[in-house]
Amino acid sequence: MDRFIKLERQYCARNYHPLPVVLHKGEGVWLWDVEGKRYLDMMSAYSAVSFGHSHPRLVAALTEQARLLAIPSRAFYSDRLGPFLEKLCTTVGMPKALPMNTGAEAVETAIKAARKWGYKVKGVPAGQAEVVVCKGNFAGRTTTIVGFSSEAQYRDGFGPFASGFVTVPFGDAAALEAAITPHTVAFLVEPIQGEGGIVVPPAGYLAACRDICSRHDVLLICDEVQTGLGRTGRLLASDHDGIKPDGLVLGKALGGGLLPVSAFLARQDVMNVFNPGDHGSTFGGNPLASAVGQAALELLEEERLSERASEMGERLLQGLRALRHPAIRDVRGRGLLIGLELDPAMLPARVFCERLMAAGVLSKETHDTVVRFAPPLIIGPQEVDFALATIAVTLDAGTVRVPAAADHMIV
Known part of the structure; x- marks a missing residue:
């Protein structure tokens, strides 16, 4: 195991701080390391592995299509893209989609679409379009996206950044309305903030935002790269508020845990601003991705994985809330997207995740205070109960007192 860790540290830029485990194989909700130890996956690659590892049906779709045609380029039509986008659009109730690869690419596509819609349809003066975003947002790692992040580390050393973004507090609909000007073209929001710490807004927040955006002719764009496709117990997290966004960003789970597949979907007048040559992607919408995405x-x-996420999520959420350990500050989430917030002075989240790993459960912290629990949607009651028992035993192993000045050392 140490050999693989040493090789990665030697040849890979240190842009991650992985837990000291070397994974070799995955099946369903389980992972195995190179030494044969089994772990319950309670993270599912930030929701990318919603269907579990190596799902036989998805692997079959991938391999069968790979034998036929994988990447011919969008310079030509294929027999896979149309059926995939028809399935995607009818599933989420949007008329058109623009296929990409990563979630960040789809968010960039959404920003381009919103700006051009603002200039061509709404009539915003050239170069003055504004997009409202939320404090604590996370939409990817491109320079445009980190430019509107409120996390200092994500921005440090990467400027200058693009202008045209206005930040408001997450969960505050009144702040959104106050920030809107005649130049505002869109409000880009995560229904639940994932990287921000599994932050769930007040009930009715998205419904209020929908009303505000409609009244001011502003596009409501929901970034559901992490929350979409069943993760929160509904097809889309925005469904909990009973609203329909003007634009929708999907990714992660859309690739079935096998390859990157994403898309920006929107209403007709937004998509109509694109002309040949305006936007593109060498790999976006390729037959391989289309086959897997459709499957x-x-x-x-x-x-019925949305329903399973709702049922298993409630089981996990209630089980965590029943722990009542002094190191626990909060338990929050929806469906199978749950955050366990710990007091970092008593038990830093990184330390807790390392202990969980040793006990056979894999997860990852965010901001050293919140442990994420987002297992594959195929998880069953026995696996949920195993996770809860392991979490309880790990908490009972004792807390770690950390001086405030040393908090930044544990990352």
Whole structure:
């Protein structure tokens, strides 16, 4: 195991701080390291592995398509993209989609679409379009996206940044309305902030935002790269508020845990601003991605994974809340997207995740205060109960007192 860790540290830029485990194989909700030890995956690659590792049906779709045609380029039509986008659009109730690869690419696409819609349809003066975002947001790592992040580390050393973004507090609809000007073209929001610490807004927040955006002719764009496709117990997290966004960003789970697949979907007048040559992607919408994406959407429906996420999420949420350990500050979430907030002075989240790993459960912290629990949606009651028992035993192993000045050392 140490050999692989040493090689990665030697040849890979240190842009991650992984837990000291070297994974070799995955099946369903389980992972195995190079020494054969088994772990319950309670993270599912930030929701990218919603269908579990190496799902036989998705692997079959991937391999069968790879034998036929993988990457011909969007310079030509393929027999896979149309059926995939038809399934995607009808599933989420949007008329058109623009396929990309990563979530960040889809967010960039959404920003381009919103700005051009603002100039061509709404009539905003050239170069003056504004997009409202929320404090604590996370939409990716491109220079445009980190430019509107409120996390200092994500911005440090990467400027200058693009202008045209206005930040408001998350969960505060009144602040959104106050920030809107005649130049505002869109409000880009995560229904639940994932990287921000599994932050759930007040009930009715998105419904209020929908009303505000409609009244001011501003596009409501929901970034559901992490929360979409069943993760929160509904098809989309925005469904909990009973609203329909003007634009929708999907990714992660759309690739079935096998390859990057993302898309920006929007209403007709927003998509109509694009002309040939305006935007593109060498790999976006390729037959391989289309085949897997379509199979993933079919699987989501047939196995009723949104409903499973709701049921298993409630079991996990209630089990965590019943722990009542002094190191626990809060337990929050929706469906199978749950955050366990710990007091970093008593038990830093990184230390807790290392202990969980040793006990056979894999997860990861955010900001050294919140442990994420977002297992594959196929998880069952026995695995949930195993996770809860392991978490309880790990908490009972004792806390670690950390001087305030040393908090930054544990990352």
